Amino acid sequence: MMGLALDRRNLLLLPALLVLLLLFLGPMAYFFVASFFKVSLFNLVPTWNLGNYQKVAGEYGLPIAYTMGISALIALIATVLGYIVAHVIWRNPGRWGAFLLGATLLTLFGGYLVKIFAWKTILGREGIINNTLLALGLADQPVEILLYSPFAVVLVLVSYLLPFTILPLYGALRAIEPTTLDAARDLGASPARMLWDAILPRCIPAMLTAFSLSFLVSAGDYVTPRLVGGTRSLMMGNFIESQFGLRMNIPLGAAMTYSTMVTSLAIIIVVWLVLRAALRPK
Amino acid sequence: MIALARHGLNLAAGLALLFMLAPLLLVVVFSFGSSDVMTFPIPGLTVDWYRKLFARTEFWGALRSTAIVSLSVALAATVIGSMAAVVISRMRPKPAAASTLLFGLPMMMPPLVLALALLSAFAVAGVKLSLLTVILAHLTFTMPFVILIVAARLRDFDYTVLDSARDLGASPLTTFLTVTFPIIRPTLLGAALMSMALSLDDFVITFFMLGGGNTLPTLVWGMLRTGLDPSINALGTLILAFTLGTSAIALWLTRFRG
DSSP: OTTTTTGGGGGGHHHHHHIHHHHHHHHHHHHHTTTEEEEEEEEOOOOOOOOOHHHHHHSHHHHHHHHHHHHHHHHHHHHHHHHHHHHHHHHTTTTTHHHHHHHHHHHSSSOHHHHHHHHHHHHHHHHHHHHHHHHTSSSSOOOOOGGGSHHHHHHHHHHHHHHHHHHHHHHHHHHOOOHHHHHHHHHOOHHIIIIIOOOOOOOOHHHHHHHHHHHHHHHHOOOOOOIOOOGGGGGGGHHHTTSSSOOOOOHHHHHHHHHHHHHHHHHHHHHHHHHHHHHHOO | HHHHHHHHHOOOOOOHHHHHHHHHHHHHHHHHSSOOSSSSSOOBBBEEEEEEHHOOOOHHHHHHHHHHHHHHHHHHHHHHHHHHHHHHHHOOOOHHHHHHHHHHHHSSSOHHHHHHHHHHHHHHTTOSSHHHHHHHHHHHHHHHHHHHHHHHHHHHTHHOOOOOOEEEHHHHHHHIIIHHHHHHHHHHHHHHHHHHHHHHHHHHHHHHHOOOOOOHHHHHHHHHHOOTTTTHHHHHHHHHHHHHHHHHHHHHHHHHOO
């Protein structure tokens, strides 16, 4: 038997390991260490202290809570809607399902900024919705709440994240063995019972993937709130980003980033526990 | 009752589809609309917005930078990722899953976090920001996709054809060039195009890693901040055509189905 470490073939892994180490794990570790440093006259001072975290806890408690709340809402809507689409694709192997799947795959990679911009033109004061409403006489004046509101942030991010939630859920549905469903049907389970007891429990890992992905992307986003959220719906991403412009306060920015990530992780774990408790395979 | 529920589901899926596609369709439609206010009905068709866009000098600079970045990223990510995939595809299931997860970590990180960690690390290491730092940063989140796609293909690879080639006296290099490579070429090309699409679409990381100048997404950002000029629609349509085109070919080549 040849030892894994001795096989010369394993050298092929080296470049990828270097990329991971030097461009990801190393920077992330340094970023963490820097969150305990201080900044003085725009220079990093390596004196260990918890000042940045105290500042985050004192000043950014509310923005973190708001970010977590709105991200959880976005992730929830995206996961539920994503499940519905995945379910329809799964149950319709014909053209309709293929069309839905194709459209989902196509929108997956295309135009993050372009999509946000498009929503801006749809929702704006002189946007498509308002102009149509006015032209049809359904409104006397433009509806202002559409753009520059938390509503717009939720709408735009759900639209952007839907393809990312549909694909893992569809993958999980496709992996369910038909015999499982036949057995449930033969035993007299109603469609609702089958969904709850046989189908959904088998989608728990995919649901968690879909939820976590959309939650993390939302919690770390600063472009959407900046472009369509208005001044009252700034999220943690905006506050973090603002530490890196002219101010360049890396330690505080890093502490804000790690606080947000740890809180996000805690919420994802809670969601996982809830999902596991609510949906037991029967 | 059940039929009603099914119609309801189909309707919901249709609306969700519209919700995903509508913004993209509108950008394309309005890029050819002759009015500079974006409303229906469109008074007429024109290519003026494209003409206006092409007349900007910064467009050509941004296009050049985007081409350099996305092509370099595609090449580097595919070579490095595929080499890793060769090793991972030969591991036992458990270490293979663990490696895929480890290499996949950057893919799960919000782009802002990745960008800021790299920015801080480059600052302390004294690395000057340039197109090179953009390329290096893009490598971190495109490489996991290449590893996933190529390792999946290599797991189904029929290794007996390699043994035949070797038995017939081909050197390892000849075997690779004449047997292995032609067989996995569509997958490699697909993985390269997928990394290219991901790189093309990235704004957040590029924005922080780019010292000066523009790529196409940062140009969109600049135009967005100076007002809603309809030539953004033309630029948006071009970016969409690039990313959707490359990713559509990539999906077809790799037969990637979610």
